[in-house]
Amino acid sequence: MSAKRVTMKDIAREAGVSTATVSYVLNYSNKEKISHETRMRIFEAANKLKYVPNMNAKSLASKRSYMVGIIINIEAENKKSKLHNYYDLAREMQRKLNALGYDVLLLPSKEVMKDLEIGQKRSLDAIFIVDLDKGTFKKIANQFYVPAIFIDGYIEDDIFYKILTDFDEVMDKAEEYLGKDYYVVMDDYSNKTSLETIEKRVPREDIFINKYENNLREFLEKRKDKKGLVLGELLGMQLERYVDNKNLCVVVNSEKDIMLLPDTKRIIVSNREKAERAVEVMEKLLRLENKEENNHVIYIKSLKNK
Incomplete structure (x- = not known):
């Protein structure tokens, strides 16, 4: 017997909020003002319950799934200051990807290896991995069959693109x-x-x-x-x-x-520029462009203060 599918209602019950609030947060809607603390609680509840969003019906009409994964490496002892930055980055990425017609599977992961299996089962078109240590990378490097782009993490392998702060x-x-x-x-x-x-x-x-x-x-x-x-x-x-x-x-x-x-x-x-550059790389890889390009490291410089 298959396990019961986790719904937004389940997440709302776990986080102690309304189903509408869960929907606003998981879809990154700006229509409602929702506090950072509430957003964090909902993301943590979704991760705990292993929530997986519905696949968009458009995947049935093409070879692409139009689903992209974002794995955020959040170890158990991470402070909220670090998580704030990464969830802000994920929000910017989701805005950019949604505008291009992609759905996003967000996996704030304390166990990257285990949560990577969820991503693999979803037939993702591409995957972004935020802040991955070199040891874990070596364990999963051979498991990618779609473009993998690393953000805020340098991996000494020219197969993979890296988006880094300069x-x-x-x-x-x-x-x-x-x-x-x-x-x-x-x-x-x-x-x-x-x-x-x-x-x-x-x-x-x-x-x-x-x-x-x-x-x-x-x-x-x-x-x-x-x-x-x-x-x-x-x-x-x-x-x-x-x-x-x-x-x-x-x-x-x-x-x-x-x-x-x-x-x-x-x-x-x-973070907006970082997200834009990461998504640009993904699009080029999906179109099989720049296969001979040697520079697989993109550095994000600071903006000039106005």
Whole structure:
């Protein structure tokens, strides 16, 4: 006997919200104002219940499924500041993909190997993987039979395209704002490429990794006379509580950021641009274009502040 299909009603019951709210969130509708906390609760409930959306009937009329997967690697101890960035990226990607006629299977995954099987069963046209460590990649590399594009994760294999923040350029801009002597506060990413780049410019003892066991206030107390670079808006808001914001520069993911204090210095690395470039790569691969192209790494630079 087949297992009962999980519905939006089931997710609503698990998350303690209305079915309409679940529909708005899972379809990324902007018609209703829904808090970030509520969105997070719904995504977590959908992942827990292994929710899989209905396939669009148009898949029956063509060889394509018009379904694309997004796997977000969310380990059990990830902080909300990191998840906020990744769900914002997923929202931008879904907007772009929906406009092109694709449905999206979003898998916020604590067990990438297991959730990858769900994606494989859905006959996806392509798959995007966000923040994957090298060890897990090696385990799944031979399981892809559709275009796989990695975002915020560098894999030393030219078969796969990578969309990465240009951290060398971000660090150059940070020096313009802060000088050469500053500390860095960042989340704990599975792929360590960004950390390796930062460590070339900032001493390891001046880099704070946002883990539950690490004490941010203690770290800041020892660096009262230094300026700081913060990766992420929610982390930036947290530091504004403890540090004079004139001594901070925050890397944000939107031109329309309104969460930080108005005079806090910002470096904008747009999730919208990252999503657009990733989807452009997917379309080229599906059309079998650029097969001989050697540059499979695309770096996203910061936007000029207006």
